Amino acid sequence: MSNFNLRIVNTEGTRRDEIINTATKLFKEKGYSAVTMRDLATAMGMKAASLYNHINSKQEILKAIIISLAEAFTQGMETIKNSDETVIRKLNLIVALHVDITTKNPYGMASLNNDWMHLEEQLEYYLQLREGYEQDFVAIIKNGIASNEIVDTNPEVIMFSILSTLRSLYLWIPNKDDLDPKILAQNLSDVLINGINK
Amino acid sequence: MSNFNLRIVNTEGTRRDEIINTATKLFKEKGYSAVTMRDLATAMGMKAASLYNHINSKQEILKAIIISLAEAFTQGMETIKNSDETVIRKLNLIVALHVDITTKNPYGMASLNNDWMHLEEQLEYYLQLREGYEQDFVAIIKNGIASNEIVDTNPEVIMFSILSTLRSLYLWIPNKDDLDPKILAQNLSDVLINGINK
Structure with a gap:
């Protein structure tokens, strides 16, 4: 059963999810720093006091958005890394992983890209996830160079080039409704x- | 004679440039919205009143940073577009244009990428420059597809892929002092x- 189905049957979960989804859009439009809990309550058509029944702070929302996305990338990378596929096929799968996650949540990806530095106690953990992801990525590229599957160019330039494009997908995907993922x-x-x- | 040399002999110019350079770093560190003219005066070791002798507002600084960079890209693209080079060579030149401008001013490029939406009266002009740049870029790609120089894939996907990497260079170049541009x-x-x- 998917995570999504699990949430549907949990009423508190869906209300909290609605708040997080609305906050994600507000962060995208105004920037994390400029959004207040009052703005969020207004956008939800709730009183601020009711909002606090569901969520304690903006920081809790930011953590929910960013950490869950970062963990989805880490989990996807683990599966790809440990698979028996060729390096080229692994790179195809990494591209598909980014397209998939970004298509499902482009606003969340905007927050991941623009607001990660506003994380407080989870900042260190987020940076560990990102660092681990990049290390796994560059290791795959180095394996591909060693096995003569990919060209022998600076592996960091290769990773930077691919990853910048994939990390910018959130800027582009929302305008491309006609493009099948x-x-x-x-x-x-x-x-x-x-x-x-x- | 380069623009840089012209500025060296103009004392008012250099003081104003120092202020703009300092502001560019502050914008990068704290975000445009969070930086005050008072912060800037402190960082310059000046009194706020003296700062206003050189510059009228944060907006004037933002305009100086972003519009000059955007115009440099537009000018570079004009030259490349009107040259007699092959499409592949034109694309090489576009890559070199981005590496060159970003290497010279990575903080300014951070501002261009992150703060353009804070432009006020110059916003429309900036968007025109960016739109024109992308139109020229995609026209070059379409020419390359038509002339059978490059593969027949969605030209917007090709442009997005190249341009995302080039627009992310500012995130990467400051950490790569050992890499010859x-x-x-x-x-x-x-x-x-x-x-x-x-």
Whole structure:
């Protein structure tokens, strides 16, 4: 059963999720620092006091948005890293992982990209997840260079190049309702891995 | 004679430039909205009243940072667009343009990327420059597809992929003092244009 189904049957969960979803949009529009709990209550059509029945602080919301996304990336990377696929196929799967997570939650990805530095006690943990993700990514690239599957260029330049594109997807996906995520992942994989030179 | 040399002989120019450079770093560290003219005066070791002898507002600084960078990109693109080079060579030159501008002013590029939406009367003009830049870029890609120089994939996916990487350079270049800009431009061109598949 998916996480989503689990949440549907939990009324408190869905109300909290609605608050988090509304906050995510507000953070995207105004920036985390500029949004107040009062703004959030207004956007939810609730009294501030009722809002606090569901959520304690803006920080709790930010943590819920960012940490769950960062953990989804880490979990996806673990699966890909430990699979028996070729390096090229692993890179295809990493592209698909980013397209999938970003398509499902582009506003959350905006928050991850723009607001992570506002995390307080979870900042260290977030940075560990990100660092671990990048280490796994660069290790896959180095394996591909060693096994002669990918070109012998600076592995950090390769990772930076792919990851910058994937991390910018949230800027682009919301405007591309007509683009099927599977086709986008395939096109992006082609461009990022095979290049564009004919 | 370069712009830089012109400014050296103009004392008022250099003082104003120092203020702009200091503000650029503060914007990067704290975000445009959080920086006050008082913070800037403190960082410059000046009294606020003296600061206002050189500059009228934060907005004037933001405009100076962002518009000059955006115009540099537009000017570079004009030259590349109107050259007689092949499409692949034009793309190499676009990569080199971004590496060059970002290497010279990574903090300014952070401001361009993060603070453009805080522009007031210049916002429309900035958006025109950006839109024009992207139109020229995608036209070059379409020419390359038409002339069979580059692969026939969605030209917007190709532009998005290259441009996201180039627009993220400011996040990466300040940590890479050991990377020669020319070598970086060459490596990035290779990865972006030829891909990494061996």
